[in-house]
Amino acid sequence: xxxxxxxxxxxxxxxxxxxxxxxxxxxxxxxxxxxxxxxxxxxxxxxxxxxxxxxxxxxxxxxxxxxxxxxxxxxxxxxxxxxxxxxxxxxxxxxxxxxxxxxxxxxxxxxxxxxxxxxxxxxxxxxxxxxxxxxxxxxxxxxxxxxxxxxxxxxxxxxxxxx
Amino acid sequence: xxxxxxxxxxxxxxxxxxxxxxxxxxxxxxxxxxxxxxxxxxxxxxxxxxxxxxxxxxxxxxxxxxxxxxxxxxxxxxxxxxxxxxxxxxxxxxxxxxxxxxxxxxxxxxxxxxxxxxxxxxxxxxxxxxxxxxxxxxxxxxxxxxxxxxxxxxxxxxxxxxx
Numbered sequence: 001x002x003x004x005x006x007x008x009x010x011x012x013x014x015x016x017x018x019x020x021x022x023x024x025x026x027x028x029x030x031x032x033x034x035x036x037x038x039x040x041x042x043x044x045x046x047x048x049x050x051x052x053x054x055x056x057x058x059x060x061x062x063x064x065x066x067x068x069x070x071x072x073x074x075x076x077x078x079x080x081x082x083x084x085x086x087x088x089x090x091x092x093x094x095x096x097x098x099x100x101x102x103x104x105x106x107x108x109x110x111x112x113x114x115x116x117x118x119x120x121x122x123x124x125x126x127x128x129x130x131x132x133x134x135x136x137x138x139x140x141x142x143x144x145x146x147x148x149x150x151x152x153x154x155x156x157x158x159x160x161x162x163x
Numbered sequence: 164x165x166x167x168x169x170x171x172x173x174x175x176x177x178x179x180x181x182x183x184x185x186x187x188x189x190x191x192x193x194x195x196x197x198x199x200x201x202x203x204x205x206x207x208x209x210x211x212x213x214x215x216x217x218x219x220x221x222x223x224x225x226x227x228x229x230x231x232x233x234x235x236x237x238x239x240x241x242x243x244x245x246x247x248x249x250x251x252x253x254x255x256x257x258x259x260x261x262x263x264x265x266x267x268x269x270x271x272x273x274x275x276x277x278x279x280x281x282x283x284x285x286x287x288x289x290x291x292x293x294x295x296x297x298x299x300x301x302x303x304x305x306x307x308x309x310x311x312x313x314x315x316x317x318x319x320x321x322x323x324x325x326x
Contacts, residue, residue, distance in 0.1 A: 001251040003322040006261050009250070013243070072239030073268065079235045080176070087172070088164040098169050101279040105236065105272060112271035116264040116314075123319035151279075156286035159166040 007120050008064060014113045015055045016068030021106060022048045024078045032099050033091040037150055041103065044143050051136045058129050077106050093158035100151045107144040114140060170283050171227060177276045178218045179231030184269060185211045187241045195262050196254040200313055204266065207306050214299045221292050240269050256321035263314045270307040277303060 025048060029041035059066040081102035088095035114137035121130035188211060192204035222229040244265035251258035277300035284293035 001253075001257055001261075003257050003260065003325065006247075006251070006257055006322070009247075010264065072242045073236055073272075074239070076235030076237070076239035084169075084172075088169070090164075094164055094166050094169055097166065097283065098164075101173065101275075104279060105275040108271040108275035109236075109268060112264075112268040115311075116267060119311075119315050119319055120260065120322075123315075123323040125323075148278075148282075152282050152286075156282055159169070159283075160286040160288075162166065 003120070003124065007117065007124070008062070009069065010113065010117060010120075011055065011058060011062075012067055012069040013071040014110070014117065015052070015059075015066060017071045017074035017110070017113070018048055018052050018055060019068060020071075020074050020078055021110075022052060024081065024106075027085075028081060028099055028103065031085045031091065032096055033093070034096050034150070034155060037096055037099065037155065040143075040146055040150060041099075044103075047139055047143070051139065054132050054136055058132055061126075061129055061132075073109060074106070077102070077109060080105070093155055093162050096155045097151060097159040100147050100155060103147050104144055104151075107140050107147065110140045111137065111144065166283070166287065170280065170287070171225070172232065173276065173280060173283075174218065174221060174225075175230055175232040176234040177273070177280070178215070178222075178229060180234045180237035180273070180276070181211055181215050181218060182231060183234075183237050183241055184273075185215060187244065187269075190248075191244060191262055191266065194248045194254065195259055196256070197259050197313070197318060200259055200262065200318065203306075203309055203313060204262075207266075210302055210306070214302065217295050217299055221295055224289075224292055224295075236272060237269070240265070240272060243268070256318055256325050259318045260314060260322040263310050263318060266310050267307055267314075270303050270310065273303045274300065274307065 025041055025045040029038050032038045056066045084098040084102060088098055114133050118130050118133045118137055121133060188204055188208035192201050195201045219229045247261040247265060251261055277296050281293050281296045281300055
């Protein structure tokens with residue numbers, strides 16, 4: 001396997017992942033009770049659409065067809081969210097705390113993947129590709145910070161008091 | 164579902180995850196070519212053993228039996244590593260770059276999970292539990308930084324030149 005092939009495999013993995021996240025986010029927003037959390041997830045859905053398009057640009061630059069390969073990690077992360085919503089049943093701060101946790105786990109997966117892809121693109125001298133992926137990486141970090149603020153600012157305290 | 168139940172479910176998830184990682188790390192170390200990477204993964208295996216014991220302490224403090232629940236995300240993350248080793252076949256810098264990427268994805272999953280658990284423990288006024296989990300969170304971040312240094316310091320450049 002060449003370094004280019006390794007890069008492409010991981011690019012296809014995150015392309016699959018982003019499109020799964022795109023489908024999951026409206027469900028997460030629907031399950032949320034907090035208006036702020038609903039809004040954050042809805043806005044992140046729109047952002048994710050842009051991230052998918054950025055990945056398509058990367059495929060184009062590399063002269064490859066935009067194509068996903070199944071990424072079991074993201075399937076597992078989304079499954080954990082679905083199970084949580086099932087188990088928590090009622091909407092409220094406890095379920096919101098769980099939704100934020102699931103969202104942050106997804107963000108961290110993406111942060112790890114984009115971090116790696118940016119570093120690989122730079123090592124291969126592909127500054128154009130690195131810049132595109134870096135833009136998404138910055139957005140994922142911002143979303144993680146926002147979710148963190150929602151959790152520690154209001155939701156966790158409400159969840160602790162609800163118990 | 165109460166906040167305590169949500170906490171316990173997530174604690175059981177990371178307990179399962181850490182024990183899966185404990186089993187995977189020697190395989191990752193074996194597949195690595197770089198002596199530094201081998202050493203980092205071997206040392207992290209010993210660290211993970213300590214992290215499992217810390218989780219057992221948390222269960223004990225909470226008066227609960229230490230018990231894991233299947234976490235599909237970590238299974239997926241480890242599967243991605245296994246697939247990479249299969250696909251990359253030959254040991255060398257390209258496979259090492261892939262092993263580091265898999266390792267960082269695992270670290271980020273743990274960082275997200277421990278970050279959440281620390282925040283939840285604090286909101287519940289459980290400073291003792293928060294301190295134990297924070298110690299592990301700090302270790303996971305250190306491991307991620309170390310893997311990053313290995314990748315950007317040497318492995319990625321070697322992988323790019325090998326291609």
